[in-house]
Amino acid sequence: MGTHRAPELTEPTLLTFHDAATGEHVDLSASELGGCAAQVAGLLREGCGLAEGDRAAVLLPPHWLTAAVLMGAWSAGLRVSLQGTATAGLDVLEPGADLPYDVLFVAADRIGSWLERIPEAKHRFSLFAEEAPEGYRDLESAVDEFSPHVPAPGRTRAGDAVTPDGTTYGSFGAIAAELAERIGLRGGDRLLVNAATQEHPLKWLLAPLSAGASVVIAANADPEAFAALARSERTTHSLQ
Template identity: 30%
Template sequence: MPTLADLLPAVREPGRPLLTWDDRTTGERVELSATTTANWVAKTASLLVDELDAEIGTRVRIGLPSHWLRFVWLLSSWTVGAVVVDRDADIGVSGPDLVGDEPVRLAASLRPLGGPFVSPPEGFVDLATVVPGQPDAFTPLDVPHAGSAALDLAGADPLDHAGLVELGAPDPRRVLVEPGDLRRDALLLVSALRGGGSLVVVAGADADQLERVAQQERAHVHP
């Protein structure tokens, strides 16, 4: 059984789109291939290990909405063997709402093109100022295994790497979704990686816009 850290490197056509973010409110559209995603994951994993001392079992709260960065942080956390949680974390990642009381607090402005906060976020490290300068390649010293904890969210049974891989049934389709909860996004991501599919996340769309985007993207709308 592969671990979650094995899924992204195993993508057979890394130049194809893997993650697409489409914000109908701002007009922002970001499309990441598996190769580009892997670059972001390498940089974020390097930050986690080299600067934040993350290791197997470190608890990372991903308080980001269904944005392309949420998926990058899921993959980065699993790559270093960290557990994605929604409480009692060692490291907290916030959006522009700047919510969190963890010992280590990071935040993303979610501005277009991954731009930094207009003003430094008090009490938080601005991700846009620390991630881009990290190495483009990451080689873990400690590699997670199938039994390593992966997802521990309130109200649901915890999952290790093997359990989450098993639940994320392979899906070869291009799947369009509106913003949703972290567990759903984790499962959709694993399914896309296992099946050679891709995800299109559309925010701020009404029903008509959603249907048009689905047609343009040639995507299946997730219920």
């Protein structure tokens, strides 16, 4: 009798990123996204020397690396202020000048507009720059320098603070689940999100993940490109 080898199983895609302007297309499974997030945690813990309770400002647009930054910062126990426009019924915290930050993540084209609103951080990383501006390190290359950092089991608890104002993981999770319910997301669904209009991570990351759905981020997509992505990616819901 011949030897039969079981076919290799391909892990489904959890997050897809499309940029119509640059042609960038990234597909990440849950384990791949988790690995990227663990590298960010390594950067924060080992590279920056940060600890639980330290403050991070994440002023980045929807992007696969933004997802890794957020998940890595949370897994490292940091309190994170989020970029994004408020949504009805959701309490959104944005960075304020009265809060000191230990690390800042910002898109290169937004640095000037934010420097007047927040104090200088000890560690600064930029996204979307061929060369990082003076005083900033390129985010993607900085992350690539570090091996994954795996936090101790049980580090994240529902009652732990996830933002500088003390909002807990449990509260954030409840808000994400409520938003997923509003959108109508269920396990196995696929959500297409317009990066230009849906910047808050509750919409493009936490809501779909809370429902067991995957997400497709469409950057720089006009209505025609957005509709084409909905067809090619076989999405079930969209946020334009």
